[in-house]
Amino acid sequence: MSGPSTYNPKSGFERWLDARLPLPRLMHDTMQTFPTPRNLNIWYTFGGILTFCLGVQIITGVVLAMHYVANAGLAFDSVEAIMRDVNYGWLIRYMHANGASMFFLAVYIHMFRGLYYGSYKAPRELIWIIGVLIYLLMMATAFFGYVLPWGQMSFWGATVITNLFSAIPVIGNHIATWLWGDFAVGDATLNRFFSLHYLLPFIIAAVVGLHIWALHVPGNNNPLGIDVKSPQDTVPFHPYYTVKDAFYLVLFVILFAGFVFYSPDFFGNPDNYQPANPLVTPPDIVPEWYLLPFYAMLRSIPNKLLGVIVMGGAIVTLVFIPWLDTSRVRSCRFRPLMKQFFWAFAVCCVLLGYCGAQAVDAARFGIPLVWVARIASLYYFAFFWLIMPIIGLIETPKKLPASIAQSVFGDNAATPAE
Amino acid sequence: MAATTSDAGTRRDFIYVASASMGAVGAAALAWPFIDQMNPTTAALALASTEVDLSAIQPGQQIVYKWRGHPLFVRRRTPAEIAAAKAVDVASLPDNNARNANVADNLPATDANRAIKPEWLVLIGVCTHLGCTPTVSTPAIPEGEYGGWLCHCHGSMYDTAGRIRKGPAPENLPVPPYAFLSDTRIKVG
Amino acid sequence: MNLKTLSLGLILGSTAGLLVSSAAFAEGIDTKRLHPKDEKFSFEGPFGTYDRGSLQRGFQVYKEVCAACHAANHLSFHNLDEKGGPEFTEAQAKALAAAVKVPAEPNDKGETTDEKGTPLMRSATLADHFPPPYPNENAARANNGGALPPDLSMIVKAREGGAQYVYSILTGFHEKAPAGFKVTANKYFNPYFEGWNISMPPPLAANGVTYSDGTKATIEQEAHDVVTFLAWASEPKMEERKRFGFGTMAFLIVLAGLLFAAYRKLWKDQH
Numbered sequence: 001m002s003g004p005s006t007y008n009p010k011s012g013f014e015r016w017l018d019a020r021l022p023l024p025r026l027m028h029d030t031m032q033t034f035p036t037p038r039n040l041n042i043w044y045t046f047g048g049i050l051t052f053c054l055g056v057q058i059i060t061g062v063v064l065a066m067h068y069v070a071n072a073g074l075a076f077d078s079v080e081a082i083m084r085d086v087n088y089g090w091l092i093r094y095m096h097a098n099g100a101s102m103f104f105l106a107v108y109i110h111m112f113r114g115l116y117y118g119s120y121k122a123p124r125e126l127i128w129i130i131g132v133l134i135y136l137l138m139m140a141t142a143f144f145g146y147v148l149p150w151g152q153m154s155f156w157g158a159t160v161i162t163n164l165f166s167a168i169p170v171i172g173n174h175i176a177t178w179l180w181g182d183f184a185v186g187d188a189t190l191n192r193f194f195s196l197h198y199l200l201p202f203i204i205a206a207v208v209g210l211h212i213w214a215l216h217v218p219g220n221n222n223p224l225g226i227d228v229k230s231p232q233d234t235v236p237f238h239p240y241y242t243v244k245d246a247f248y249l250v251l252f253v254i255l256f257a258g259f260v261f262y263s264p265d266f267f268g269n270p271d272n273y274q275p276a277n278p279l280v281t282p283p284d285i286v287p288e289w290y291l292l293p294f295y296a297m298l299r300s301i302p303n304k305l306l307g308v309i310v311m312g313g314a315i316v317t318l319v320f321i322p323w324l325d326t327s328r329v330r331s332c333r334f335r336p337l338m339k340q341f342f343w344a345f346a347v348c349c350v351l352l353g354y355c356g357a358q359a360v361d362a363a364r365f366g367i368p369l370v371w372v373a374r375i376a377s378l379y380y381f382a383f384f385w386l387i388m389p390i391i392g393l394i395e396t397p398k399k400l401p402a403s404i405a406q407s408v409f410g411d412n413a414a415t416p417a418e
Numbered sequence: 419m420a421a422t423t424s425d426a427g428t429r430r431d432f433i434y435v436a437s438a439s440m441g442a443v444g445a446a447a448l449a450w451p452f453i454d455q456m457n458p459t460t461a462a463l464a465l466a467s468t469e470v471d472l473s474a475i476q477p478g479q480q481i482v483y484k485w486r487g488h489p490l491f492v493r494r495r496t497p498a499e500i501a502a503a504k505a506v507d508v509a510s511l512p513d514n515n516a517r518n519a520n521v522a523d524n525l526p527a528t529d530a531n532r533a534i535k536p537e538w539l540v541l542i543g544v545c546t547h548l549g550c551t552p553t554v555s556t557p558a559i560p561e562g563e564y565g566g567w568l569c570h571c572h573g574s575m576y577d578t579a580g581r582i583r584k585g586p587a588p589e590n591l592p593v594p595p596y597a598f599l600s601d602t603r604i605k606v607g
Numbered sequence: 608m609n610l611k612t613l614s615l616g617l618i619l620g621s622t623a624g625l626l627v628s629s630a631a632f633a634e635g636i637d638t639k640r641l642h643p644k645d646e647k648f649s650f651e652g653p654f655g656t657y658d659r660g661s662l663q664r665g666f667q668v669y670k671e672v673c674a675a676c677h678a679a680n681h682l683s684f685h686n687l688d689e690k691g692g693p694e695f696t697e698a699q700a701k702a703l704a705a706a707v708k709v710p711a712e713p714n715d716k717g718e719t720t721d722e723k724g725t726p727l728m729r730s731a732t733l734a735d736h737f738p739p740p741y742p743n744e745n746a747a748r749a750n751n752g753g754a755l756p757p758d759l760s761m762i763v764k765a766r767e768g769g770a771q772y773v774y775s776i777l778t779g780f781h782e783k784a785p786a787g788f789k790v791t792a793n794k795y796f797n798p799y800f801e802g803w804n805i806s807m808p809p810p811l812a813a814n815g816v817t818y819s820d821g822t823k824a825t826i827e828q829e830a831h832d833v834v835t836f837l838a839w840a841s842e843p844k845m846e847e848r849k850r851f852g853f854g855t856m857a858f859l860i861v862l863a864g865l866l867f868a869a870y871r872k873l874w875k876d877q878h
Contacts, residue, residue, distance in 0.1 A: 080681045085460045085462075090847075239434075243437075244873075246437075247870045250862050254856065254863065264848070433872060436865050464732075464733045
């Protein structure tokens with residue numbers, strides 16, 4: 001952790017413990033006195049919100065597993081029994097189902113914040129890459145979880161996604177069969193997906209530990225993207241950011257509760273309230289909203305293997321961002337050109353998501369959406385592989401402030417009260 | 419909030435204490451659904467009563483049914499077994515409590531307090547020691563010394579009224595709530 | 608760049624020409640299902656609750672009409688006296704259960720049928736699920752011209768359009784098929800159903816049921832009642848959910864207010 005520890009064990013027991021297992025010292029240094037830039041804005045509260053989301057998913061998930069039956073013949077009914085017969089089962093399941101959407105909402109905001117303020121740039125490359133790994137694990141977990149209720153969308157979603165692997169030349173079909181454990185998605189598939197769905201969140205929790213550990217070495221980036229230069233630039237994490245994070249967390253929970261209590265099926269699909277039927281495919285197979293942009297990319301490519309490569313490439317690309325951005329300046333606040341391309345990129349992601357949600361042959365204003373998705377996909381890749389490296393070289397950034405404190409208090413501000 | 423409380427001499431700020439305690443109250447309230455979900459479901463509660471047809475049970479015979487996941491002993495006692503049960507001095511019993519859900523809590527463990535109709539003994543077949551199922555005694559294959567039941571786990575012996583007589587079990591076999599719907603039909607629970 | 612992508616898209620789009628629609632075409636008629644009717648229900652909105660009378664009448668319609676062909680497997684008789692549902696008394700629910708026969712467990716001799724091969728039956732109890740009208744899917748199809756009547760316990764949640772959709776199907780049979788549209792043999796015209804051909808014959812008739820509370824049994828009334836019942840069947844904990852939601856929201860808003868005050872006070876001199 002950065003800087004010398006300021007932990008001062010008071011009681012005899014604390015000294016005894018500190019010499020053997022310095023857990024209180026770790027907590028003190030990382031969550032209490034940790035010097036945090038004083039200018040973090042609302043978008044920096046989503047790290048804490050995401051920790052909360054992971055906790056909610058694990059706790060509600062463990063509870064649901066107490067009542068859920070991972071058997072193709074019983075899974076659908078067991079979920080309905082949770083909704084109808086288990087005490088507060090409806091609440092716990094709706095929290096879990098909507099919690100997944102809230103988790104992704106928060107993670108997307110968190111990622112776009114990192115992109116905008118250049119939080120992936122040295123010395124924070126590993127924080128970003130570990131973050132991409134968490135995102136990948138989240139997508140896998142969410143996919144496995146969506147299969148478990150064994151409704152029509154669960155079954156056909158599982159069929160479509162596992163069939164992606166069959167695009168791999170030569171061994172593809174063997175991989176798909178291996179994933180299924182049968183000749184098609186079935187009971188064996190459901191059982192292994194349940195096992196993995198239960199396992200992965202704990203792996204995510206461990207990787208989140210690495211993410212936070214890696215964060216506490218250089219410390220937080222900030223909206224200015226400049227380094228912390230003096231103690232005046234920071235405040236102790238507690239109480240300043242604990243209270244601020246708590247406030248924004250409660251606002252987030254209000255949104256979450258709004259969905260859970262007043263529109264619990266908002267993110268769901270009616271087809272998933274029909275039991276899985278291997279003989280009938282629903283007319284529109286749509287993944288959960290948080291996967292729609294990638295789904296749109298996949299559908300816009302008329303070649304099976306190429307579609308899968310493009311979709312996978314869209315995620316793998318994220319790993320290379322720290323080295324694709326050639327700019328010396330981190331924050332888009334001081335990058336007038338990059339800022340515009342960033343917002344175009346955000347719009348492009350939303351557009352891809354919209355295209356993914358529409359019927360495969362749909363058109364708007366006479367434009368086939370498949371072409372919109374193609375162009376948006378092109379921009380997605382161009383943004384990272386062309387625009388990012390080139391803009392960094394040709395752009396003239398605005399003048400950076402001398403320090404965080406100067407930017408917060410003005411040039412001749414007195415030393416603030418600590 | 420730790421920061422304000424650790425500043426020796428400054429008074430606690432109301433707004434911090436109020437928000438922290440409100441947060442704690444919310445967390446505590448949210449804990450209840452997560453605790454209550456482990457209680458029996460409404461479906462399990464709806465199964466909580468069972469009807470038993472007595473007409474096929476012969477004198478001296480015991481039939482075991484399942485009630486709330488436990489074995490339910492329904493034994494049609496012979497006159498000799500009833501007489502043996504009545505002859506016991508209740509004051510000498512290890513557990514002198516009727517343990518019958520159908521009578522008042524503090525009644526003595528007389529045979530009359532153990533069965534609604536003397537011929538029919540209805541018991542929850544769970545040894546009061548550590549929960550094993552006792553084995554019934556018949557004249558052909560006696561189990562234990564009292565003609566009732568023997569629990570093979572740790573040797574508790576019950577008499578023909580299901581009362582503990584010897585061994586580590588502390589209490590008589592409990593009588594569940596039940597009622598006669600007709601002469602040959604009871605409803606348990 | 609964004610503007611460029613848009614204009615490029617526009618050019619490509621206009622050259623692509625024809626608007627492509629996903630709807631099926633039958634002899635030049637677009638048989639995409641009509642938008643459901645805008646029927647109002649008491650259970651809508653953040654404070655909406657189920658109308659008890661409507662629920663009880665709806666159960667009667669379900670029992671006397673729908674249950675002849677449709678299962679409602681996720682419903683149990685003990686649901687009928689639970690809070691937030693039709694709220695029959697326990698005695699009423701038991702009587703309703705006892706009037707229904709379900710397959711009996713094997714008897715002492717291990718038999719499940721009598722000498723003539725008729726399955727042994729017993730009266731249902733509160734613990735029993737609503738028994739299905741047919742023993743299996745094949746029997747259901749064989750009795751319905753090859754079509755499978757869907758299970759109704761989730762129907763309102765399992766259909767796009769929800770309660771309004773189910774209501775529109777039930778009341779949509781009287782509309783006349785447009786000239787040129789041929790109704791398939793053994794099917795019925797219903798423009799609220801995708802493809803307009805539905806296998807279900809019109810289930811409701813005026814005075815098809817006799818309500819004990821004196822409500823006039825029009826088709827619209829019967830449909831409204833049975834849809835209320837089916838909405839409850841899909842979401843039996845809705846009232847509890849909304850009640851909890853109100854308390855939770857009120858709590859969270861107060862907590863947010865307190866935390867905002869704490870946050871502002873703490874940061875007053877820090878930025």
